[in-house]
Amino acid sequence: MHVSQQIITLARLVILTLVPYVLAAQGTMLGGRAGVFSVAQEGIMLVSAVVGFLGAYYTGSLFYGALLAMLAGGLVGLAFAYFTTTLKMDQFVIGLALFFATAGLSTLIYKIAIGVTLKPPLIPTLQDIPIPLLERIPFLGDILFRQNVFVYFTIFLSVGLWYLLYRTGLGLEIRSVGENPLAADSLGVNVTLVRYATTIVGGMLMGLAGAYLPMAYTGTFTEDIVRGRGWLSIALTYFGGWAPHTIFLAALFFAGVEVFAFRAQVTGIGIPYQFLLMLPYIATILVMIPGFRWAREPAFLGKNYDREKRGIS
């Protein structure tokens, strides 16, 4: 194969692999910018992977499956917002409890719906939809514009979130709630509403990230389908500096490592594949060393706001 053709193939793969990381990290970022920090990503992705898979399997439409997965993610987001923003319970502890609950739920749902089968049921995987004109751009057309609809949505979402947060009044309100809810509240921003909305939408994005896995990769659901991508997306959110555009760029690294590890397994480079499987996690730990230095997290990240007490609780 021609070298440039190989580069295009690899770049295509990186973009394809980037999707679940970016979706989950943008969801984490969105809630986080309003001060709500969930650690339930892994569980939300698991439960929405199963919901998305079953939804697509029973309705025969990937679109409805993805919609149901978003609904599931949004519901977990709603529960998280209720426990933390309304009941003022510790965000981290609730996030952990929801992680285990949703992870357990994912297996439970699959067992109730499908049970144990010799041949797992399959759904068709996503088709590439070339975008007219844009697909003809040399290099970029192949890499970016002959992909599946999730890829387009992820790019569109990242640009949209950047515009929302940095170019609109609503975005300013969201950021102010994460930086100083007391000041935001006194200026008439509805802190509770902003926190609910961002957490629910964030949950929906994580749900979409989960649904992508069976729809783009496997066509079926297995218990280990998420493989830590939820946790990695938290690291990505830090590494990406809690901002939509830098998260997208940082995800190139995460996806690049995953693609490299995968390709190295297939082609075989003399390293036992188990050590290649470790690579994404080791690389993530390594990039967190600079990542935690430059990431300025929202000042009220992970802290609940109690109006009655005029401060955190």
Place this chain on the structure above:
Amino acid sequence: MTTGVLSPTGRIRSWTRAVFPYVLAILVAFAVAGAFIGSMGFNVLRAYETILFTSFRTPYGFIQTLTKFVPLTLQALAFTVPLTAGKFNIGGEGQLIAGAIGASVVGILLAGLPGVLLLPLVLLGSVIAGALWAAIPGWLLYRFRISEVLTTVLMNFISFSLINYVATEMWPDPAAGHPTTVPIGKGGMLPNIIARPPLHMGFLLTILAVAFVYIYTTRSVGGYELVATGANPRAAHVYGIDVRKLSVLALVLGGALGGLSGGIEVAGVHHRLIEGLQSNYLALGILTGLIAKGNNLAVPFVAFFIAILEVGASALQRTMMIPGEMVIIVEALIVLFVLLSDVVKVGEGA
């Protein structure tokens, strides 16, 4: 990340006031699960009976419960001991696997040694391996201030590949059909304290670990510094406690306990390294630690209760075909309602 909900809040004033929210939480969680089981068309009362009484109906059920109690308690302590110093160890699973690998390496390489020597070495191998595995996040926290939450979790995923490597490449048992090593030396196996049905000595080791943690955190200077760090890091720092060093120590201690749980699984249960031997003990251990609200002494009691539920869960699956995962939802609900009871109390101004 605040630990407000979990920090040990002094002495419990009266037992009834402490126990009441738990009873309520369990009742509500069971009611919710019952509604769910009922809606699926199963007999709810029979399901309750199976979950709660399987452990007490036969000697086998009871011994099975005590056997489950061992990893649950140790995994919960691996979570709550670092929590005493305000650190979140979500890496009990990786530490268990590291401990199991450590125990197996010693048990296989020194298989010829007599039991008096081999058994302590096997257990020591697991404790050291678990402690080292947790020392990596500890060092990253100390040196680069990287949140231990993420690094401990990521270390779990690394351990999954490591155990696969050891079990398929280093000492594989070709007859097993699943990534498994050859057995460890006979001397490295934990003797039984009850012969039939068999209960291995890991149960006693667990009780010893509980006692050690209790005495260490309440009766020693080092343990007091640990508690002080968790209660108020700034105050502890002002009084000359090296808070950062203690955070690392707390994680390493947690890792040692997690490693021991892996060592006991190898030396007491499987007598070899098997991929997947960590089961879902991390989830159960952390849920146990959360229900115990981080209180080290409450851990064994909660763990015993969770062990009853887990033995009930497998019976549920066997006899009624209700998926055992049902029970982990119940346990997560108990966590939520136990934590919720604090909110209600605060709301009343108590």
